[in-house]
Amino acid sequence: DTAVSQTPKYLVTQMGNDKSIKCEQNLGHDTMYWYKQDSKKFLKIMFSYNNKELIINETVPNRFSPKSPDKAHLNLHINSLELGDSAVYFCASSQDAFRTALGKETQYFGPGTRLLVL
């Protein structure tokens, strides 16, 4: 059973389009994240949700809008895609936001969604 899953695995689209990436975790975790990994393999936090509520919103263009319908799902919608949005997007989850902030919980990552904007 996959603990953290993402769909789609690959996404190729034209500039200006709107697209969504979905994430689901079956670990029973309360906290979920979106990270972006650029072409130099550098992973950076974008958003964090705890029990469907936004707790981290890093400096990300407002074309990116996360949505958490329930604590097992965190989707990422991107409007008006730009060339610079091409990257690998990883979803992650951890048990509990408070314990995670103390470094006491591990973040588990999904397989990634490879987005290419042409």
Added chain:
Amino acid sequence: EDQVTQSPEALRLQEGESSSLNCSYTVSGLRGLFWYRQDPGKGPEFLFTLYSAGEEKEKERLKATLTKKESFLHITAPKPEDSATYLCAVQAVDQAGTALIFGKGTTLSVSS
């Protein structure tokens, strides 16, 4: 500003040739230091968490150690299947919420 720097960027070893990867960090206060392994086309896979200077963790051929300024991932007698990118990340006191700060990784290639 909190920072994590990993070196070297790339490391090539022969099978059985032991070596170490370095992760140095500058944070106001360390909550935890994490090591992940990332295979091509996959997500990071958790390896270890270290919390305080002097702590060590081991798993098969890997051993992680922590000082007040850096962490080392020692690889003893590596095998080709150890080839991957190794990522270091920190949970810092002054970081918003639960964000991990990652280094850029060390890509390890082990040839037989």
